[in-house]
Amino acid sequence: MVLKTFRWAFLVTAAGLAAGALYDGWAALGIVAILAVLEVSLSFDNAVINAGILKRMSAFWQTIFLTVGVLIAVFGMRLVFPVLIVAVTAKISPVRAVTLAIDDKDRYQQLVTDAHPSIAAFGGVFLLMIFLNFIFAEREITWHGRLERPLARLGKVEMLPVCVALIVLLVAAMTVATHAHQHGGGHADKAQTVLTAGVAGLITYLVVAGLSSFFENRIEEQEEAAEEEEAEEEEEAGKAQAAEAAKRKAPGNGGGGKGGGGNGAVAALTGKAAFFTFLYLEVIDASFSFDGVIGAFAITNDIVLMALGLGIGAMYVRSLTVYLVRQGTLDDFVYLEHGAHYAIGALAVILLVTIQYQISEIITGLVGVVLIGWSFWSSLRRNARIAREAERERVRAPDDGG
Template sequence: MSQGNNPPVGGGLDGQPPRPTMKYFTWAFIVTALGLALGAGLGWQMTGTVWGTLSVFFICAVLAVLEISLSFDNAIVNANKLKEMTPVWQRRFLTWGIIIAVFGMRIVFPLLIVVIAANIGPWQAMVMAAAQPEEYARIMHDAHLPIAAFGGTFLMMVGLSFFFDHEKDVHWVRWIERRMQHYATIRGIEVAIVLVTVLIFSSFLGTHESHVFFSAAIWGLLTFLLVEVLGGLLDSSQEVLHAGAKGGIGAFLYLEVLDASFSFDGVIGAFALTQNLFIIAIGLGIGAMYVRSMTIMLVEKGTLAQYRYLEHGAFYAIIALSVIMFCQSQVHIPEVITGLGGATLIGISFWASIRWNRQNGAVEG
């Protein structure tokens, strides 16, 4: 992934000028109002009291904030990949992709875990979510180990692949990033680092847990590699059919799996606030809409070009999140730490970008 020093160029996804900042969040605000109203209605139906209604309303709002704080780095990485995609696939990701993200990861994914773990049908899982939320939450909690291993492995591969790139020419933390670029020519070095990390963490677990952790991690690694290979094959086929087409269905699949990996922590962590699947879906769905809005804004305003270290901060946050997910196989780490940690790294990279712009006379905005 080459990073040049060209001046930032902002522009809409369809070639139109960038919109005012607040315009990007119009749909997010609408979904927020509808979601919170739906949450309040659900709270009234469940409890029949004003206090119960306000409680569910508040939980939905907190879950939305949790999702936004955990997924800001996701928006930056989405924007980084989205700017390489053709306009057609950009629109497809921002429409179908968000539907998959909201309904697939926030509703279908938790149900699928229970279906597999409890060996029951999808309808029985839905009934359990509505009638036996405590049992549903217990099954989700028990499935946390393989989810952490799978998601942590995939995200670590995403983060390391950004830095182990021999064409990368913009460095933020130079003393480490230059070395990573230097060793990027060694084939499979990212895979080796991830496997060693997985082996270290699995060695602290019992025999059965170690086997589960390692197996899930291998599946996470294979998923990353398969998405890369499949994406390359699909996009190269697309180039044959449509000259110059880049970043099509392969990039779309990559972003969907990436979003899934980012969502693991938020979905599991949400059960600490409520055991009701429908409240979780409302809260995290609201947050997902803000991630979509931030992604569009970052692309159209050319923010990633204007603030040269912002991507670096996001990918450092991804690596940090992957390590946190691995650590959660040993101890519970509150989601607020995960969210604040990523936001802090991105904030520091943003501040470093502003300093660089001022020192080099670059234009911000």
């Protein structure tokens, strides 16, 4: 199972390391390996979140996520995205940005660093919305019930996550954005830039998540209608069988089936929902990749090595996502999703803080690892407790029967 799921990640690793060595020798190979480890450590919570969404999709769309999605993640977010950010923020053509990335790497790094406030605001608000919509939702299983249950009750207030996100963005614009960190250690007032980028992140979340939710609701409606139609058909069939048994005569003519059309409609609608869910997954991945792309500049400013190293890491994150889905890990360890969402909330705050202050990628990665590790340990304790209770019930059952 592990080899089957991760085989493409292993192949991409070998190809990426070989390409790094051919590109600039053994030192480049080492940089590629370090960047791959950095990306995986920063994005483990991304894999858990993705798995929670991907498990609702068909095997076909899981394959699309591992193929087309990887191309988007590797070439789109790890190669094209930094170039586009430089082009937009520096108001130069993409061709000029590519030229800088190849011929003037220091200038390119400077432009990317100066664009960080807008990147952090967009990604921070998007990730914050994911966390808020999780923490304000009611659920049967809670990790920290004393915190989550009151927040779930508050979540009944309409548009509360949006209001909280806008308040956080406004506070960030009036505080850290007024002394935004720039290349060379300087600071500049980026309040307007942060506000614009943050609102863009909020709009992106509302549009993509809204479309995904719309089609999921349509799926549920179609499934309920199909179940009702099936129940009616079974009832009619039961009546027909009763009448046939009473008459004991020649078998009646069958009425033919309607189920094929209904199933086709559900399948087609599932395709639409899956497409927008896939799009939602890609935007989530983009938001998670911001800190990895920016953090990579602490190791190298060579865009080719960054694309190779971060691309390898992205492949492992995607393979890990599919592995979690196929193994049913999220069902067995029910607090993992909670831990991942708490890590998302922490990452959103860290991104907004980094508008002014530099925070080591080691700290960012450790926060996610600690929260997910804690949730995994809590899940193990819960499973052990349930097993003990089941054993006590099993032992007590014969006595009760006697």
